[in-house]
Amino acid sequence: MTTGAGSPRQGKGLLFVVSAPSGAGKTTLCREVVNQLPGLRHSVSYTTRKPRPGEVDGRDYYFLDEGGFRKKAERGEFIEWAEVHGHLYGTSWDQLLLHSEQGVDLILDIDAQGAMQLKKKEVEGVFIYILPPSFDVLKARLMERRSDSPEEINRRLRKAREEIWSYREYSYMIINDDVKRALSELQAVIVAERIRMKRMNFMWIEETFIKNKEVF
Ligand code: 5GP
Secondary structure (H helix, E strand, O other), X not given: OOOOOOOOEOOOOOEEEEEOOOOOOHHHHHHHHHHHOOOEEEOOEEEOOOOOOOOOEOOOEEEOOHHHHHHHXXXXXXXXXXXXXXXXXXXXXXXXXHHHHXXXXXXXXXXXXXXXXXXXXXXXXXXXXXXXOOHHHHHHHHHHOOOOOHHHHHHXXXXXXXXXXXXXXXXXXXXXXXXXXXXXXHHHHHHHHHOOHHHEOHHHXXXXXXXXXXXX
């Protein structure tokens, strides 16, 4: 979609904030939707967690140690940050502003604590919550991953239970019982939000249809 002066949509990029309990399938959905929709990018967060095999610094995350992270936090470089599953994660102002000014829409895959910080700061974003179809499915998905110990799985399930109430703060809920359907719902939200009347460039409408006096 074109943006900027002289285009139907206003120049500023949109923010899509996506949260979910661990195991709801959020990472896959966010990755796929970025692959499928032009003009949408995944925000790259900072984290103190070690890279997983295949993860690339600067593409998946900016990996740094706790000291470096806390210094950035003290300097106020993060618009939000939180401890998630024993590691620190944060979104930098820089990257948010850069994309917004370039008119690129950003998808923020962040946990509910971070999303609530953005709400408190009255950041204008579209808040989307993803849930699995049931608690049992969530448990089964976490166990299938085989990457986490039973203690870690329990910790994640407890966190899911605690945070689930924050869903009321979000504008959209997607139940991920079928990845294809969930993906099409996520796309539908993004596409519909992009064409909301309030995002339109009224100057463009005026110049194209009102000031243009040409008639046949
Ligand atoms: P993972 O380590 O599996 O990539 O992510 C773990 C959790 O941290 C996910 O729920 C993810 O959404 C969240 N997360 C990733 N980046 C950020 C961030 O910048 N801020 C916050 N608050 N959470 C994040």
